[in-house]
Amino acid sequence: MLSTFIHTPLFELLARFCIDIAAVLVLIFGMYYRRHQDKELVTAAALFNIFVFAVLTILSSVEFSVAAGFGLFAILALFTLRSEPISKIEITYFFGSVAIAVLCSVQGTTLPLVMATVLLVLLGAYAFDHPRILRSVESIKITFDQVNVHALSDPAAMHADIAERLGVEVVSYEVRTIDYLNDTASMRVFYRKR
Template identity: 35%
Template sequence: MPRLALFALDLAAVSVLVFGLYFPRHRRRDLVVAFLGVNVGVLAVAGSLSSSSVGAGLGLGLFGVLSIIRLRSTELDQHEVAYYFSALALGILGPLSGGPAWLSPALMTLILLVMYLGDHPRLFRSYRRQVMVLDNAVVDHVALIAQLERILGARVHAATVERVDLVNETTVVEVRYSYASSKKALVGAGR
């Protein structure tokens, strides 16, 4: 497949990723430019390195270091990290012309399909994660679970205490919980 066609395919794929999947589902405008920028940047550098005497490994290593710095500089949720690396992978696949002509388009399609399914709103929609600050210091785990279930009206699957402040009487806890099927309709309607 001609390189220009692969570049166009990458731009189409990242457009589907960003404007068809990510933004309609999560509405975080600031990451749209980040995903597009990292994709086109990787595409440009990988495209120029693949036709030069400098090894592509050097370029990919540089982008690995840059992505680590980028991911540490701001707080991203795990699904945003997945979109970030999907945009990065699409940019790397764009200039690759080795192997069968169908390989790069098939891998791009696979990335988009996995992101579509893995981040689908109906997948595990009754499950939630939240960090809560309770207005009392709770050191008994059984009592903590009971209090969280009462407050949330949901089944608590895991509760990780991040901090207990005995002076100010607060507990900071990360909670993973799910609503019963009758609660799903109410929660879905409130979102």
């Protein structure tokens, strides 16, 4: 009975889903969350991965062109990019989550090939985002009150102001929102500890 189950489409689906979930757990929880600790992105990327896996599994089992698949991928990516400004590292991990779902859900590939490809993707992500390979830069989302309006128009002055307030080496910053009425600015600051 077990040997007949192994050769069924249901087994293939379950095996691909298990590979997908295991890979996303490693990518999102093992790598991203441990280093960047953004619960919101972890939840979004994990759920998006599951949804993309489901949609592409169904679409790949019916007559569906590769061009239509890439079109769907582009629409989903634009939707994600337009929703809220997110950092480069966040969009990269988010894209990695989607890419793993695509790799795992495409029919016509063998399970060993899927596992090997996903493993290579995870090893590459681990290597390129490892703190020993590239000096670690941390990020934090903050809201400043009493914003120096002149510093906002002068990047060097703003850089120095943030470094002084936080007591860290500021690598870069992104201004997300400015509220002139309440004199506040929300930003994401990328920094290294001194």
